[in-house]
Amino acid sequence: xxxxxxxxxxxxxxxxxxxxxxxxxxxxxxxxxxxxxxxxxxxxxxxxxxxxxxxxxxxxxxxxxxxxxxxxxxxxxxxxxxxxxxxxxxxxxxxxxxxxxxxxxxxxxxxxxxxxxxxxxxxxxxxxxxxxxxxxxxxxxxxxxxxxxxxxxxxxxxxxxxxxxxxxxxxxxxxxxxxxxxxxxxxxxxxxxxxxxxxxxxxxxxxxxxxxxxxxxxxxxxxxxxxxxxxxxxxxxxxxxxxxxxxxxxxxxxxxxxxxxxxxxxxxxxxxxxxxxxxxxxxxxxxxxxxxxxxxxxxxxxxxxxxxxxxxxxxxxxxxxxxxxxxxxxxxxxxxxxxxxxxxxxxxxxxxxxxxxxxxxxxxxxxxxxxxxxxxxxxxxxxxxxxxxxxxxxxxxxxxxxxxxxxxxxxxxxxxxxxxxxxxxx
Amino acid sequence: xxxxxxxxxxxxxxxxxxxxxxxxxxxxxxxxxxxxxxxxxxxxxxxxxxxxxxxxxxxxxxxxxxxxxxxxxxxxxxxxxxxxxxxxxxxxxxxxxxxxxxxxxxxxxxxxxxxxxxxxxxxxxxxxxxxxxxxxxxxxxxxxxxxxxxxxxxxxxxxxxxxxxxxxxxxxxxxxxxxxxxxxxxxxxxxxxxxxxxxxxxxxxxxxxxxxxxxxxxxxxxxxxxxxxxxxxxxxxxxxxxxxxxxxxxxxxxxxxxxxxxxxxxxxxxxxxxxxxxxxxxxxxxxxxxxxxxxxxxxxxxxxxxxxxxxxxxxxxxxxxxxxxxxxxxxxxxxxxxxxxxxxxxxxxxxxxxxxxxxxxxxxxxxxxxxxxxxxxxxxxxxxxxxxxxxxxxxxxxxxxxxxxxxxxxxxxxxxxxxxxxxxxx
Numbered sequence: 001x002x003x004x005x006x007x008x009x010x011x012x013x014x015x016x017x018x019x020x021x022x023x024x025x026x027x028x029x030x031x032x033x034x035x036x037x038x039x040x041x042x043x044x045x046x047x048x049x050x051x052x053x054x055x056x057x058x059x060x061x062x063x064x065x066x067x068x069x070x071x072x073x074x075x076x077x078x079x080x081x082x083x084x085x086x087x088x089x090x091x092x093x094x095x096x097x098x099x100x101x102x103x104x105x106x107x108x109x110x111x112x113x114x115x116x117x118x119x120x121x122x123x124x125x126x127x128x129x130x131x132x133x134x135x136x137x138x139x140x141x142x143x144x145x146x147x148x149x150x151x152x153x154x155x156x157x158x159x160x161x162x163x164x165x166x167x168x169x170x171x172x173x174x175x176x177x178x179x180x181x182x183x184x185x186x187x188x189x190x191x192x193x194x195x196x197x198x199x200x201x202x203x204x205x206x207x208x209x210x211x212x213x214x215x216x217x218x219x220x221x222x223x224x225x226x227x228x229x230x231x232x233x234x235x236x237x238x239x240x241x242x243x244x245x246x247x248x249x250x251x252x253x254x255x256x257x258x259x260x261x262x263x264x265x266x267x268x269x270x271x272x273x274x275x276x277x278x279x280x281x282x283x284x285x286x287x288x289x290x291x292x293x294x295x296x297x298x299x300x301x302x303x304x305x306x307x308x309x310x311x312x313x314x315x316x317x318x319x320x321x322x323x324x325x326x327x328x329x330x331x332x333x334x335x336x337x338x339x340x341x342x343x344x345x346x347x348x349x350x351x352x353x354x355x356x357x358x359x360x361x362x363x364x365x366x367x368x369x370x371x372x373x374x375x376x377x378x379x380x381x382x383x384x385x386x387x388x389x390x391x392x393x394x395x396x397x398x399x400x401x402x403x404x405x406x407x408x409x410x411x412x413x414x415x416x417x418x419x420x421x422x423x424x425x426x
Numbered sequence: 427x428x429x430x431x432x433x434x435x436x437x438x439x440x441x442x443x444x445x446x447x448x449x450x451x452x453x454x455x456x457x458x459x460x461x462x463x464x465x466x467x468x469x470x471x472x473x474x475x476x477x478x479x480x481x482x483x484x485x486x487x488x489x490x491x492x493x494x495x496x497x498x499x500x501x502x503x504x505x506x507x508x509x510x511x512x513x514x515x516x517x518x519x520x521x522x523x524x525x526x527x528x529x530x531x532x533x534x535x536x537x538x539x540x541x542x543x544x545x546x547x548x549x550x551x552x553x554x555x556x557x558x559x560x561x562x563x564x565x566x567x568x569x570x571x572x573x574x575x576x577x578x579x580x581x582x583x584x585x586x587x588x589x590x591x592x593x594x595x596x597x598x599x600x601x602x603x604x605x606x607x608x609x610x611x612x613x614x615x616x617x618x619x620x621x622x623x624x625x626x627x628x629x630x631x632x633x634x635x636x637x638x639x640x641x642x643x644x645x646x647x648x649x650x651x652x653x654x655x656x657x658x659x660x661x662x663x664x665x666x667x668x669x670x671x672x673x674x675x676x677x678x679x680x681x682x683x684x685x686x687x688x689x690x691x692x693x694x695x696x697x698x699x700x701x702x703x704x705x706x707x708x709x710x711x712x713x714x715x716x717x718x719x720x721x722x723x724x725x726x727x728x729x730x731x732x733x734x735x736x737x738x739x740x741x742x743x744x745x746x747x748x749x750x751x752x753x754x755x756x757x758x759x760x761x762x763x764x765x766x767x768x769x770x771x772x773x774x775x776x777x778x779x780x781x782x783x784x785x786x787x788x789x790x791x792x793x794x795x796x797x798x799x800x801x802x803x804x805x806x807x808x809x810x811x812x813x814x815x816x817x818x819x820x821x822x823x824x825x826x827x828x829x830x831x832x833x834x835x836x837x838x839x840x841x842x843x844x845x846x847x848x849x850x851x852x
Binding site: 069071073076115116117118119121122123124125126127177192193196199200203204207211212213214215216217219220221230233234235236237238283284287288289290291292294302303355357358359360362364365366368 | 647
């Protein structure tokens with residue numbers, strides 16, 4: 001079935017596809033389901049249930065107003081054959097086009113009449129609406145060259161300079177099993193079942209060509225990417241991402257987010273670079289820290305999110321203001337100061353991270369924190385200097401630990417008929 | 427602040443409490459937040475954002491229409507002093523009353539004027555509505571007597587016979603670090619941040635008296651507990667819990683769910699017993715199994731959920747029907763047959779489980795499955811015989827593995843002024 005040739009939702013396919021196979025009438029199957037928010041028309045997302053268009057000049061899932069749930073996966077490529085990799089990218093693109101419209105990844109069971117075959121969709125998102133699903137791909141440094149510098153798929157010469165390996169920062173406690181990877185796919189949706197279903201089906205399709213290196217679930221409210229969204233709170237209980245780049249800042253996005261042809265790697269024009277960091281928070285320790293101390297460390301008021309020198313969340317922090325004790329009101333080591341563009345050569349990021357809680361750690365503590373995701377035009381000039389500054393001085397380091405790290409080149413958007421990474425492999 | 431003395435939401439408290447402390451005007455703080463679904467009136471949950479009443483004859487979170495998200499925690503009690511345990515149960519109850527109304531667990535920062543103190547709420551659910559939060563407590567066998575049979579808190583004589591340790595079933599692969607525990611609290615909500623916030627704050631309050639043994643996050647769509655909900659799908663892609671006990675089955679609930687005074691442990695009347703099992707699914711293997719085989723194993727059609735002998739989901743399975751090959755249409759080992767009350771002495775369960783995906787397992791597979799939660803009047807007559815039958819014959823065992831297990835006595839509901847477990851300790 002060609003993408004775009006029809007617009008059956010998962011619900012409709014259930015009626016005419018699977019249910020038919022199972023010997024059930026369409027009416028019977030239709031009667032068993034029902035979701036108030038179900039929409040058959042893939043269009044701009046007006047509600048949490050709607051579809052977000054997959055095609056465009058840029059990939060969706062970057063400036064798309066941040067959905068509430070995440071399933072992020074990093075794959076190792078297990079084949080050494082370029083044509084197998086390209087075939088997979090094509091097959092993934094077709095499945096992504098379907099799933100972001102609220103369809104299944106492929107027909108359940110055998111439309112061609114072979115119930116002996118495994119279903120082309122796992123079925124766990126049947127009856128669910130598109131739920132704002134976006135799927136965003138990125139290519140890691142290791143896809144271009146292996147650990148010995150060998151060109152793996154004939155693309156080593158196209159590796160962008162901006163896709164440099166991240167340096168090791170002071171205090172990094174990286175777990176290799178939670179770091180790196182050849183290909184990442186970020187699934188964001190307003191329903192975790194829809195995000196999980198998408199990643200699971202892409203992994204299923206990739207069986208034999210890629211294998212899951214690591215994956216991460218997350219839930220929302222750590223960054224807004226649109227002025228239509230309120231600033232959410234991270235698990236430290238503070239508003240996070242007040243100064244985030246937003247979809248509406250189109251001029252700033254050209255300056256700080258989107259790779260330009262003049263940046264050197266022509267195939268990346270309209271793409272961007274993603275830094276992913278799993279940041280464990282020592283939340284039990286944090287929770288026993290006084291409010292005063294917490295606010296000093298962050299440099300903002302916990303309740304309002306205002307800088308300690310201001311009254312409202314979006315007031316500009318005044319770093320030179322001193323208190324009665326002649327000390328800066330916003331401490332020299334405060335997070336808001338160290339991360340501020342004024343102290344980092346104007347560096348801005350489009351952050352799109354998620355909270356995570358992965359059960360507990362066997363020592364009576366929640367295994368929780370921030371899965372930091374930040375998109376940018378050149379990590380060497382943006383994430384790296386900011387993180388150097390934070391890693392060196394930030395008093396927050398007593399309460400957080402970077403345990404996973406990865407960087408990816410996210411190619412430009414896909415137009416109808418194209419496939420993910422076509423400008424790199426085509 | 428006494429429960430019930432006022433009805434400020436988290437949002438209001440932010441205005442008059444934390445924001446005031448931070449030196450911000452109420453209007454400024456109010457202007458920075460905004461949530462369409464926010465409601466100040468704790469009442470029956472009409473929308474996903476509303477509050478579910480905490481008080482009642484039974485605990486909430488059992489027959490409450492299943493919310494979409496779960497954070498479940500099992501604690502070890504670290505104190506040996508009964509009075510400290512009782513004091514914690516009282517403090518937890520007050521915090522649970524507040525949080526289920528959409529308030530914070532306690533004032534953020536020091537309403538009494540001591541910013542040197544840690545906040546009495548962690549802040550990560552400020553501005554969020556009650557979101558249908560329910561908090562449900564259960565007491566494990568180990569709370570009554572330790573491994574040597576010693577009475578820990580003077581309640582050994584009150585241990586109900588129905589709170590028997592679960593037997594080890596064939597094929598169990600239990601991880602002690604994911605099993606057992608003295609006290610469990612189930613937090614269900616329609617927003618994961620609200621469920622996580624509640625468990626985190628209860629753990630914070632319990633510091634020094636209890637420590638987290640294990641915890642589990644889950645997302646919805648594995649069971650309905652009300653006829654107002656459609657039957658959801660588990661990660662095998664099949665409708666799950668079609669035959670579940672539902673809130674509307676009041677007569678069946680008295681028979682199969684609620685403990686009665688005549689059951690032996692008077693303090694448990696109106697309570698129920700909870701069996702929790704972490705069931706890992708080998709979903710990659712399942713996804714490569716043919717549709718025909720999947721449907722044979724379950725005994726239902728994947729699309730419609732109808733038994734293989736029927737046309738619609740709620741058709742009664744006909745176990746005696748044979749096909750052209752003279753074999754039963756619903757196989758002897760099919761899950762739907764082995765789990766059916768007709769083959770298990772009429773045993774019924776109120777299932778309230780959740781899907782989970784906890785990243786991946788380091789072998790390229792998603793660490794995913796079903797966190798099975800089932801409430802019942804007596805596990806010895808309900809869960810145990812059903813699970814014995816399933817563990818012995820179920821062909822599904824090739825695709826699933828029980829890796830965690832626990833059983834708890836969930837006391838009856840709390841009335842205003844009472845505390846969790848008062849009938850046991852009072």
